[in-house]
Amino acid sequence: MSRTAQAHRTARPAWMEKPKPVTQAGKAIALVVTVLLVVIPFWVVIATSLAPDAQVVENGGWALWPDEFSFRAYDKVISGGVVTHALLVSVGVTVIGTAASLLCTVLLAYALARPGVVGGKPMMLLILFTFLFPPGLIPSFLVVDGLGLRNSYWALVLPVLINVFNLVVVRGFFQGIPEELYEAARLDGASELRTLFTIVLPLSKAVIAVVGLFYAVGYWNDFFRAVLYLDDSGMWPLQTVMRGYVTQGQKFTDDASQMEMTVQAPQTIRMAVVVLGTLPILCVYPFLQRYFTKGVLTGAVKS
Template sequence: MTALTSGDQRRKTRRTRPRRSPAGLAPWEERPSPAGRLGKGTLLTLIVLIVLGPLYTIVLTSLSSSETVNRVGGLVLVPDGITFEAYRQIFSDTVVSRAVLVSTLVTLAGTAVSTAVSVLGAYSLSRTGSFLHRPLLFSILLMFVFFPGIIPVYLMVSGLGLKDTYWSLILPTAVSAFNVVVLRSFFMNVPGEILDSARIDGAGEFRILFRIVLPMSKAVTAVVAMFYAVGYWNAWFNAMLYIDDTRKWPLALILRQYVVDSNPLPSATAGVTGDAPPTLAIKMAIVVIAVIPALILYPFVQRHFTKGVIVGAIKG
């Protein structure tokens, strides 16, 4: 009997491998019934409407005139003329424009600091022989159970002279224990043979991290960076605690004061509030401005999201 070569074996495997049907189904998959297809389509349609319905209403209300909003008596469901008056009023007010700039700068700086610290900490904790490995890992895991509380953190921020500075919006929440553990789990799955060969070639730990580990960890790093960015953009509690100068308020605090509590916007002069009552169209316009960055950011990391959130769940 003549032995088959590797090429003959591959051709034979391709000939005997079951092929998919014209509908894209594998031989062991059943064709969905018309009722099943109808049910899936109906369910997906309902989910899309539930998600897009509120967004549609908010955007349409922000683009409606005050007369239309007053006539309807609330959120606008049917368009009756489009106007950008609410957005013009917002950006003509230096308070909201400055809040957008503050939130943007805090988000960029905070995301960079948090991602860098988390990556460095996770990589050092993923190396079992690193300095103080066990005590540091225990401290990180302890953060899942205990939190120092608002008063000790406030006293620490005040004692360090960070109160009423932008750093008070970044440093108290710079590191998330969950994100560090997720990154550490991914770094530990990097094949040790690759790292050992790099060390034999003379590469140091920083070069291994930035030239080998991080390029192999783009998915989880992108997801962690997105979590940090969304958190900084939506954060308002730290600003309420540590920022007294209203000119340094981020957009999230403006959103809470003006939209949720219906308080007048602070004027450009610190500590002084205006007399103009909030209107529904302007409220919804601020909500739209607050949501837009997340909608812009998500498509760029969406392809990494699924892989990043399930990292560590399986091996192989």
């Protein structure tokens, strides 16, 4: 692309006024304040987890900058066995749950997006009804208990396998794919599954990435479902264990199946658990962020 064409694309539209210096300064100040409101609390948590216990106690439970950087809190948390096991549980539930949810959501959304599917409209109305009137806590518990899923990790996955909002988003994206692509696939003799996996999914990387991130964050951050369905605290995921460390002052013994209420854990250990519970999603997000604004259909249908 020539420089003239690039300048024409980046030029300000004729109808848009040139921003005033006061407006630009206000936007910059608002952006800086927003960034500081997000970064400073997270840095305080990290700094507290790396600071010595004496400094944290002296400063009233927090540290803005550690006098001495120490990973003693992380070593104590990980070597204890409970958090390590809970972290593995969370990773397994998140990976398996996200993969299963994406597969079921994509298959159901593709079926509902294609015209002429038998029972497609009643099925869609039924799904939307569950979105408007979700089941209560007691009916959900009775269903999980009746299916024999209590005290198993499937109780953390199957009840929330398909999210209606994510299903509607994926279905709408599939409906926006030009019909000419489907017709071309049918003329080439492609089956519906082949059309889905060779044509539709390559064009749907953006929505799959976004919905996959929604599912992963939901599975990773869920703590209440484990409390409700898992009687053995040794099976709890990281977020549930972290809740006990941070909010209830629980102390977990070396035996992952035992837990007792005692004096709250040191602030450094509590903040280390918070960092361990937050860091994985922060590491994954940058790799998916580019799909949020990427136009995957640009040039899909050539004139």
